[in-house]
Amino acid sequence: MKLEKLLVVIDASQPSHPALERAAWLVRRTQAQLHVVLVEYSAALDGSMLENSLQNRARDALLEQRGNWLQELLAPLQTEGLHVQQDVRWGKRLHETVLEVAEQLKPDLVLKSAAHNNLLRRLLLTDSCWQLMRHCPFPLWLVHHAEWRGNNICTAVDPLHKDDKPAALDHHLISTSQALSTALGMHADIVHCHAPLPRTLLNNTELLATYQQYVNDDAQQHHQAFDKLVRDHQIAPDAAHLLEGAPENMLPRFVRKHEIDLLVMGAIARGRLDTILIGHTAERLLESVDCDLLVVKLPAEK
Incomplete structure (x- = not known):
């Protein structure tokens, strides 16, 4: 960048x-x-x-x-x-x-x-x-x-692309934050939040019987995808954070705990409704963080 x-x-x-x-x-x-x-x-x-x-x-x-x-x-x-x-x-x-x-x-x-x-x-x-x-x-x-304070950058990623984000966006977000970190002398973290469907939303007996296996499989999927993203960008282990919980709850807590100054998030436009998707978050997340927000999109194809 x-x-x-x-x-x-x-x-x-x-x-x-x-x-x-x-x-x-x-x-x-x-x-x-x-x-x-x-x-x-x-x-x-x-x-x-x-x-x-x-x-x-x-x-x-x-x-x-x-x-x-x-x-x-x-x-x-x-x-x-x-x-x-x-x-x-x-x-x-x-x-x-x-x-x-x-x-x-x-x-x-x-x-x-x-x-x-x-x-x-x-x-x-x-x-x-x-x-x-x-x-x-x-x-x-x-x-x-x-x-x-100008000390810490945090980039929120979604390596499983569950919100229809293109895979390239996460790589672009990380490259952007790494470039900012180098240019501005700021520490850069990467974070991904994931949460399985709550048991209370399942009313099928067969699904309930295998719920714990579903939770384990879901967590493994997120771990594998996140680990690959971290390896691809040679991110230090102490700068990579995989959090279990809803992003609208976990990200604001992470921002406060780690004194994040700038939260980097990806954005994509969706269809003809002229709506926007910021990573896999909602308005309540964007308005609950105690830091600056950098919204990044993939460059337009030439």
Whole structure:
């Protein structure tokens, strides 16, 4: 994974900008170029109530005001010598405008702050976060508002591909996290969670009689697949973790226990329903981790 061009999404309505802080941290370690985009929109300036020329002048004035504000925000980074460019655009749907910028820029990484709730430590994902996860072809780093240590990366894999993930995705995830680990000096772990069907879901007498054998066979399958993945990537035994239990329960615990700063997960789009599958997890998992989240897809075939 290269780290030469970073795209950061800024929300002027927020009091703090963790995504910009994270991007600056990355740039200091990689000498990457930083492109900062601010998307502005006002419904009052997007109707037919104003005469067109007046409406356009009002929009231009608002964008100029936001541009001046953004320039002040970025001034310390530029003084520090970091390569920073700013981009202020008008857009009704933030994710669509960000995707337009990303398509033009072809960044190695897109960074965006997640929503923030002072009463909760968890990662709160807004609609624009979910839309970017669905549609952004570039790695998407969703930044938590919690304290950043910058020490540990954890990659969640699914070697049996039970959620229809292509086998290549796990290999791509591990290669991505290993490249980040090398470039940023972070320790990298790999984790896989598995859980057999609960006995309570089985109402067939024959199935219940062989339940323990099913549990043993299921565990063996996961062990063999995970061990092969670990061997293929020459991962140290103490960095490979096979956890028994539902991922929505086990992964947040692992993140807290091992002080994970960045959780790397794979994403695939599914069919015409425009839904997304993040590994084999659900929304409740994504919003319960106490760390940044990096969503990675397989590169598009050329």
